[in-house]
Amino acid sequence: MSTLRGALFTEMITPTEEYAMHRSFRLNVNRLARVATLGAALSAVLCLAGCNTVRQQRLEIPSPADGWEAPAAIDIENFHGSVTIIVDPSVQKVEPTFKTHASIWVQDVIRKQAIESIKIRTGTTNHEGRAVYSVRASTKWIDPKQVWVDITLRMPRCDGVRIYNRGGDVRLSGVGGAIQIDNGEFADTTGGIEVRTDQAITDPVALLTTNGNVVFQVGPGSTGEFTLDAQGGEESFDSNILRPGMVHTNGAVTTASVRGESDETNAVLLRTGKGDATVIYMADPMKYTRRVP
Numbered sequence: 001m002s003t004l005r006g007a008l009f010t011e012m013i014t015p016t017e018e019y020a021m022h023r024s025f026r027l028n029v030n031r032l033a034r035v036a037t038l039g040a041a042l043s044a045v046l047c048l049a050g051c052n053t054v055r056q057q058r059l060e061i062p063s064p065a066d067g068w069e070a071p072a073a074i075d076i077e078n079f080h081g082s083v084t085i086i087v088d089p090s091v092q093k094v095e096p097t098f099k100t101h102a103s104i105w106v107q108d109v110i111r112k113q114a115i116e117s118i119k120i121r122t123g124t125t126n127h128e129g130r131a132v133y134s135v136r137a138s139t140k141w142i143d144p145k146q147v148w149v150d151i152t153l154r155m156p157r158c159d160g161v162r163i164y165n166r167g168g169d170v171r172l173s174g175v176g177g178a179i180q181i182d183n184g185e186f187a188d189t190t191g192g193i194e195v196r197t198d199q200a201i202t203d204p205v206a207l208l209t210t211n212g213n214v215v216f217q218v219g220p221g222s223t224g225e226f227t228l229d230a231q232g233g234e235e236s237f238d239s240n241i242l243r244p245g246m247v248h249t250n251g252a253v254t255t256a257s258v259r260g261e262s263d264e265t266n267a268v269l270l271r272t273g274k275g276d277a278t279v280i281y282m283a284d285p286m287k288y289t290r291r292v293p
Helices: 015-050 108-116
Strands: 052-057 072-078 081-087 095-103 118-127 130-139 147-155 160-165 170-173 178-183 193-196 205-209 214-218 224-230 235-239 245-249 254-258 267-272 277-281
Touching: 072 081, 072 147, 081 160, 095 108, 095 118, 118 147, 130 147, 160 170, 170 178, 178 193, 193 205, 205 214, 214 267, 224 235, 224 277, 235 254, 254 277, 267 277
Parallel strands: 072 130, 072 160, 081 147, 081 170, 160 178, 170 193, 178 205, 193 214, 205 267, 214 277, 224 267, 235 277
Antiparallel strands: 052 095, 095 147, 118 130, 224 254, 245 254
């Protein structure tokens, strides 16, 4: 007979019962250890999938000297990351947000230096009567794949866009004027493009990426001589309010034409090295969002 005495054990317990209790305790401990190990492994996997150090910066971009009645344009170059431009008439100035990131693969002792290696410069110039806001994001870090910047600009109006970006999506909402976007894959991240606007686009448009879907979503009043070039993907021109003229597919590219009241035409090019190229012409283009990756 064996006796376990203490505050919670005051009865006689047989050796068989004692062995069963110890075995049950060991099994429970082993289960807890396995659960803890699985939890730690899952946390490590999740961290590797999405953990990184993020620092948010806010830089002032001065408003036009003549106010927002005059046209304004955007000129952005970003070495790695994403770009989002949102036209919001309720704001009174350009509201920029810059989120700088360092990968989980950067060692802790040098993580701060990695973040601080990212330099962001902003400026405003006047070109042919319009204010042009410029943003330049660069780094001197030894491996640019380990650091990146997500740029977001919210502004009262936008009458022209030029963007160079790598390794992230470019999304424009509510913009007008001529649009030129050069995006591409970097650090195993695709470079999708989405332009969604209710402004009548009658100026030249070029949306180019090496890898990613390209979506151009516009509404009534927009025109263009469209060329859709999707290598390794699908090309489509969808509309529920008009039938474009001269739609033609030759196995390499798809072309279509939407003319306005004048004889003037504007070239619209969508090109992706790997992905789909899609034009959506609809009554209310701002109410429908299509996933671009």
